[in-house]
Amino acid sequence: MKQTATIISIHAADTSGVCSMLYELGGMVVVHDASGCNSTYSTHDEPRWYRQDSMIYISALTETDAILGNDEKLIGDVVSAAKDLSPHFIALCGAPVPLLAGTDFPAIAAEIESRTGIPTFGLHTSGMRSYLAGASEALEAVVSRFCTDALPRTDAPSANIIGATPLDFSVNGTVESMIDWLNRKAGFELVSCMAMGSTLDDIRRASAAHVNLVVSSCGIATAELLRERFGTPWVAGVPVGEKFSAVLASALKTSAETGECALPCADRDASASGKKLAIPGEMVFSGSLARAVELDLGTPCRVLCPLEAEDRLLAPGDIRIFDEVAAAEAFAASSGVIADPMYAPVCPPDVPFFRLPHEAFSGRCYRKESLNLIDRPLPWRF
């Protein structure tokens, strides 16, 4: 069967991406879905849930409300809650039932904004796309609304990190290590990290940065928006391993000087013959890891892309995989696999499998095994 997952997991859906991206920004996120579904979006996929407050709510949509198109109940509840909570913004997310009922979230958002005066976004989530689509749309909506002023560039070289969520980077020090690397190795001050460890006010100052570092493909739309609005160039890559971290630091400096965008994560050589190491996952991280493995360990790699990604994020030799059958076939043709442990059941026993948990794929199941690979020797030998 095509496009099925009967053995392995599937990636978190777009709604989880919205919740994760907006978690720390002081906004109210309302998912229009049945009561109880918040645990899907925010508990299993969200390591911050038990230690950091956020305003993520479920509308408790009922069958009757869905049939009757009772939008007024949603609007009234959100307006009432917003008056109590005074959020910086309100984000409304759809789910499969509103998708089928044709709920018009942008129009409902406009009504809520007119009643509350609070910036409100209607997001096109449906549960049918991956977390990347939701995280991307949510961040772009916030930045579009709040980063409107062209501030003077900072005196010292500076950058924003765009696209950081626990779904891709867990909460294990990886993001802190990226910021430390940005400061000490790349020579850029951090303006904002979108969206972990920074406030909405930090993000408002994003236009003061000289360059943007996109660490997940969910950050590209926002980086493009900032480039169009303020002329800020962007570079896509995650500083994993030793040599690739240096390559990425150099690319950031060049980009800040020339104003040109760059995708060093997809700048890989496909000329090596024979079997390669397979790395399935989000393309900016996985592409960066593949290049780091090639540079640090000399092992040729190819990335398997199971998620939405622009063609420019795929290096020559990388392939798209749409289901577990394609993943199994690709693994069987590989010298080894670095992947989330939930991929292991479709990896042939004679192909070495190296575990690298990815929360967007396995949630909290393997959180204790998550690795921080930023600017340090890679832990594997092939």
Next chain:
Amino acid sequence: MLKLAIYGKGGIGKSTVTSNLAAAFARLGRKVIQIGCDPKADSTINLLGGDPVIPVMNFLREHDREPERIGEIAKTGFGGVLCIETGGPTPGLGCAGRGIITTFSLLADLKLFETYKPDVVLYDVLGDVVCGGFAAPIREGYASQVLIVTSGEKMALYAANNINSAVHNFEDRGYATVRGIVLNRRSVDREEEKVRAFADANGLPIVADIPRSDDIIRYEDMGKTVVEGDPELDVSKRFLALAQLLLDEEKTSA
């Protein structure tokens, strides 16, 4: 770009009015798209010489994939009118309203308006605003004005009133507004008086008065609109006058 949605009771002549209006805009030199939003998928057939376009829902069902280019789900009819039909699910199954939303989403993905650059877009919508899907044509970004087609028949006026109320319910959402009534005569006793009373009670103008005409039926039997068949007929001139009125208003408001 002039974007109109045509609503009215089932069987009242919406597709006839819409197709003739499309033909009239085309005769006035405008680039037109007509999108039929009815599972019956018969909105544009008289612009196409009786040779229908494959509805979008049928395309999805038959090909098990989304269309990759507009040409796969559109045909050019009289006067260069680009004809599209949403179609719908198998009768008795699925969700027709959702089909309309899905079609609109596909057309946006295919960048229909950006690539075709129409002067006029007409949405011919099934009967009543029965659910969210049938309100999709009046959402922001789609039609900005609604024409309600009615005769003097009681049930047609009842439906017209429901449609007008539904559109008013969306006032806060930036949806389309009702531009006026198209009186499509059905030889009802004191027909104009009844429709005018409804129009006046709701503060709506009657923007066109279409007489009952055997010529419409005669040309439809040939797979044509009457505006295509004989633009000199009185009934054709009514459609041409309505098209000109709407174009003049758009020019003034611009």
